[in-house]
Amino acid sequence: MTRDSCTLCGLPTPEPPVTGGDDVDGAFCCRGCMEVARTLEDPAAMDAAGAADSLDTGADTTDVDGEAAFLSVSGMHCATCEAFVEAQATDTEGVRAASASYPTETLKVTYDPETVDREAVRAAVDGLGYSATERDGDAAADDDESEVGRLLVGGFFGMMTMLWYVLFLYPAYLDVPSAAQLLDLGGLAGSYLLANVWLMATVVLAYTGYPLFRGAYVSLRAGHPNMDLLVGIAAGAAYVFSTATILTGGREVYFDVAIVVVLAVTVGDYYEGRVKRAAAGRLADLTEERVDDATRRRADGATETVAIEELQAGDEVVVGTGERIPVDGVV
Known part of the structure; x- marks a missing residue:
């Protein structure tokens, strides 16, 4: 994650950042912020909410x-x-x-x-x-492919890390006799092992966990802490402590905790996203299939076709075989 912030909304900018050349000064997180900044006299003095209000977004x-x-x-x-x-x-x-x-x-x-x-x-x-x-x-499919790719990379390096924990690190932490251990963590081989564990944990957190840490940063900047912040603190604390332990010559590290937290939450977010997209798709289908007219029975027994907005409480609506029920009511 880059340390640079968007001139307009304050979110992290990509590398390289989005810029408008000579037309507008500043570095932006996305094309939207850059295009909006073109309409402002001083983008740096405007926050995201004010910039959004400056646009004509039409009616609700x-x-x-x-x-x-x-x-x-x-x-x-x-x-x-x-x-x-x-x-x-x-x-x-x-x-x-x-x-x-x-x-x-x-x-x-x-x-x-x-x-x-x-x-x-x-x-x-x-x-x-x-x-x-x-x-x-195609967008939903692309999203799925991106998320699955993050999970596959994280899962691969996560399994490799956990395998090394089971074979080499956990026996040492559980005080298994030295003769029964496969590796002496105190020697050069132990340092090599820990360096590899650190590298694989870094890949998991930086690549698979990037959306989580970005979400945590955004929630903190917005002043509305969310679950991403809690997850980011837990995984980040375990990673930073373990890195500091290696640098100071220690051998008891908790990269496994950081990896498990990131992968578990990422898998949960993946399935949550699939459920949301499915729900949005069903909502779109339902909206498209909604009827705009209804058949209302008048007091004289005759029927008339009216827009559903004209129906009043107590009206009797006639629904024929195979027709959709246009409004809520008692059958």
Whole structure:
């Protein structure tokens, strides 16, 4: 993780950072912050919330009528990205409202299907550092591949580390007689072993655990500590203590604790992400299948077709065979 911070939102910047050249001064964590900074006189004097408020993101999706679409948008890193993506969407003719969420990488768009089609809505958001696809499209698969890759790398090096613990380190910690131990930790071979354990633990924490530590940093900067911070403290403390122990000539290290914590939480986050994406996909399907009209029975016994917004409490709605029930009610 780099020590440099985004000029606009304060989050860590990648290496190399996103810059705007001569058009805008500063280094940014993402394209969204950089593009928003172009619209500000002094980006360094503006925080993420103020920058987001400076954008015209349109109406709330609950306040307008129209066709709803759910897009998967990768590349969002912060609240500024949310506002920027929403502004990009609502700048498109026919798009009435948009609501983005960077934790779930989801954009909900309400649009007029007679003015603009779904592909045009997706194209309006796609680009400038973001990749927009249908919610069940390639983005979810790419996310899965990235997370699985982190788990595979972490799992491999984690198993190698635990194997060395079981064969060499645990017997020494449990005071197994020296004659029964496979390796003397006090010699040069022991130092070589610990150096390799440190290296493999570093790979697990730096690569597999990077999203956890980044989440911990973001929560701390936002003033809302979360579970990532707790996990980061636990794993980081075990890693730092063990590293210091090796450097001072000690032999009792706890890299196994750091690795187990990171892998356990990463596996949990992976399955949680899959559940969230599945739920978002079902929500999108449900929204697409929602009906806009209902058949209401009048007092004279005749029926009429009305918009569901016109239904009142106590109205009798007629639902034919194979039709969807348009509103909640008593059957």
